[in-house]
Amino acid sequence: MEKILLTDLHRQYDSIKGEIDEAIADVIAQKSFIRGPFVEQFETNFARATNIPYCIGVGNGTDALFIALKTLGIGPGDEVITAANGFIATPEAITMTGAKVVFADCDNYFGIDPKDITRKISSRTKAIIPVHLYGQMAEMDAIMAIAGKHGLFVIEDSAQAVLASYNGTPAGGYGHFATFSFFPGKNLGAYGDAGALVTTDKELYTRAKMYANHGRVNKYDHKFEGINSRMDGIQGAILNVKLKYLSRWTEKRIEIASRYSSLLDSVKGIELPMQRAGAHHVFHIYPILTEPALRDKLLEFLNNAGIGAGIHYPIALPNLEAYRYLGHKPEDFPNASEFSHRLISLPIFPELKDTEIDFIVRQINNFYERDAS
Numbered sequence: 001m002e003k004i005l006l007t008d009l010h011r012q013y014d015s016i017k018g019e020i021d022e023a024i025a026d027v028i029a030q031k032s033f034i035r036g037p038f039v040e041q042f043e044t045n046f047a048r049a050t051n052i053p054y055c056i057g058v059g060n061g062t063d064a065l066f067i068a069l070k071t072l073g074i075g076p077g078d079e080v081i082t083a084a085n086g087f088i089a090t091p092e093a094i095t096m097t098g099a100k101v102v103f104a105d106c107d108n109y110f111g112i113d114p115k116d117i118t119r120k121i122s123s124r125t126k127a128i129i130p131v132h133l134y135g136q137m138a139e140m141d142a143i144m145a146i147a148g149k150h151g152l153f154v155i156e157d158s159a160q161a162v163l164a165s166y167n168g169t170p171a172g173g174y175g176h177f178a179t180f181s182f183f184p185g186k187n188l189g190a191y192g193d194a195g196a197l198v199t200t201d202k203e204l205y206t207r208a209k210m211y212a213n214h215g216r217v218n219k220y221d222h223k224f225e226g227i228n229s230r231m232d233g234i235q236g237a238i239l240n241v242k243l244k245y246l247s248r249w250t251e252k253r254i255e256i257a258s259r260y261s262s263l264l265d266s267v268k269g270i271e272l273p274m275q276r277a278g279a280h281h282v283f284h285i286y287p288i289l290t291e292p293a294l295r296d297k298l299l300e301f302l303n304n305a306g307i308g309a310g311i312h313y314p315i316a317l318p319n320l321e322a323y324r325y326l327g328h329k330p331e332d333f334p335n336a337s338e339f340s341h342r343l344i345s346l347p348i349f350p351e352l353k354d355t356e357i358d359f360i361v362r363q364i365n366n367f368y369e370r371d372a373s
């Protein structure tokens with residue numbers, strides 16, 4: 001069998017090559033390299049797809065978080081609470097503003113735990129950034145209740161959760177902003193770096209859009225200092241093509257996840273990803289939990305069989321060298337620390353074939369049978 005990648009971007013390109021190549025050629029012909037009509041069209045289309053009124057295309061998902069924080073006035077002296085499990089971009093954006101990162105542990109659905117948020121609130125807390133990790137939204141009703149009670153801003157890091165919803169409300173429908181990444185491997189991936197913010201608030205939209213483009217209202221009229229974080233025309237044009245397929249691709253991901261879950265249900269030794277009641281999970285990642293002692297062995301076994309399984313993420317954020325200065329111990333974040341030793345991400349992408357899923361499942365079964373004997 002051909003090697004199975006964690007995400008295979010070639011298969012997707014092959015399926016839409018004509019349209020993509022044409023879109024890129026159009027951008028070059030119109031020399032519409034930075035923002036411009038292709039990006040504006042994408043902003044309109046993405047706002048419609050996510051069901052949130054305002055969208056700003058920016059340079060990448062990390063910038064999107066930073067722009068949201070700066071627009072909300074977060075800076076030195078402030079604290080921002082975010083999840084202890086996930087990718088470094090989220091806390092990095094907090095630090096970039098001069099504010100202090102405060103981690104909260106995750107729940108069994110891999111979302112930030114509202115109870116631990118409450119414990120971490122201080123008089124300096126200004127905002128919460130829940131991360132809709134792996135494609136499933138965090139416990140947003142509880143998080144918004146906490147934010148309301150303490151007067152905190154909420155930014156939903158939706159980098160992995162495009163088209164996800166919770167109790168019918170889409171990512172971005174709860175917080176002041178939701179941010180997205182179109183890193184090539186994300187569910188909606190560009191062919192380079194790109195990202196976006198969405199908001200339901202027109203004033204926040206206007207300020208954030210200016211901040212991302214040197215604080216300008218027009219070419220040389222700058223109302224304040226901002227940054228340069230604008231989506232490229234080529235990325236906007238590519239994303240416009242791909243956005244048409246996104247709901248179909250998302251349905252495929254959900255089908256693949258449910259095939260994995262039904263086939264793996266009987267395997268002793270692994271736990272399957274749980275879905276929150278009311279959550280529409282878009283499965284950017286399909287994570288399983290193994291016994292800690294067998295995780296690396298199973299991963300190696302799968303990799304040796306040509307299966308590109310991976311780990312998201314092998315070190316919980318507070319345990320990274322980058323955050324040693326916060327002085328945490330792994331026991332401070334029991335779930336995030338434990339999961340980092342137990343997680344394996346199985347290949348998932350819309351073009352993954354049933355025969356490949358069956359092969360992956362067979363290899364997992366083989367591993368446990370071999371291990372048991």
Ligand SMILES: *Cc1c(COP(=O)(O)O)cnc(C)c1O
Binds near residue numbers: 194
């Ligand atoms: C990918 C990702 C980001 C960062 O996005 P970039 O576009 O790579 O800057 C932020 N948060 C999460 C949860 C991500 O998965």
